[in-house]
């Protein structure tokens with residue numbers, strides 16, 4: 227039996243000393259100021275044990291990791307009709323790409339690229355004020371993480387609003403195809419605020435538990451989503467969670483995972499663990515460089531890859 231606590235600490239020690247740490251995202255100004263030496267890791271196992279090391283209590287901007295929870299929320303509202311407006315295939319393009327949208331009539335390839343997440347935000351808006359929709363998501367995150375201290379970083383949200391020209395273009399472009407229902411600035415407001423949710427590794431791993439427990443909050447706990455839905459969300463995380471590097475992540479780590487440009491990754495070992503890692507330096511695809519390496523070490527040592535026997 228692997229000693230998970232020990233392994234988590236060893237991995238954090240190795241990552242603390244790593245020289246090559248990638249580049250922090252600079253296109254969202256507040257993210258450019260984050261110290262690239264930060265590294266946090268938290269593993270919540272199926273029996274509820276929490277193993278954490280490094281800066282696992284320091285909050286970071288979850289960015290695109292929020293797309294997993296926003297998708298869960300939207301599926302709860304509209305069920306499988308969601309798939310009329312968003313595809314389920316890997317895009318093979320960067321997270322903020324617009325190129326496929328013209329040929330594919332404004333229907334994004336999947337809910338984890340920005341275009342897809344904007345449609346999901348539009349579904350979650352559902353005729354409400356943006357602050358109602360975002361309040362609902364924040365409450366959902368707090369419930370899942372069992373932690374009411376989770377907040378939205380307004381500085382990050384505002385910075386995205388003033389510099390998010392690509393996202394603004396994506397929303398307007400899809401609006402032209404009729405695949406954004408609300409005024410684009412309202413949908414964008416929801417999207418920017420969900421990306422600006424700040425959480426630490428422990429909170430994020432806790433929030434991901436329902437995906438390791440087949441849709442249950444915890445063993446013996448309430449059902450968050452059906453077993454089928456949990457399985458499907460995991461499948462999308464595996465195939466689309468790392469954009470045009472999803473294949474490489476599956477190859478190296480072998481777990482459903484969702485990354486964000488804040489340097490966080492949520493990874494799920496179904497039936498075994500929910501894992502959150504944070505290291506702000508990114509690789510060329512916009513995924514955490516050391517976060518990926520840490521997960522690779524973890525699955526190598528534990529055999530938790532979904533492709534292992």
Ligand SMILES: NC(=O)CC[C@H](N)C(=O)O
Nearest residue numbers: 289290321340421486487
């Ligand atoms: N990959 C990401 O985390 C991207 C999220 C970021 N808020 C953006 O829209 O550009």
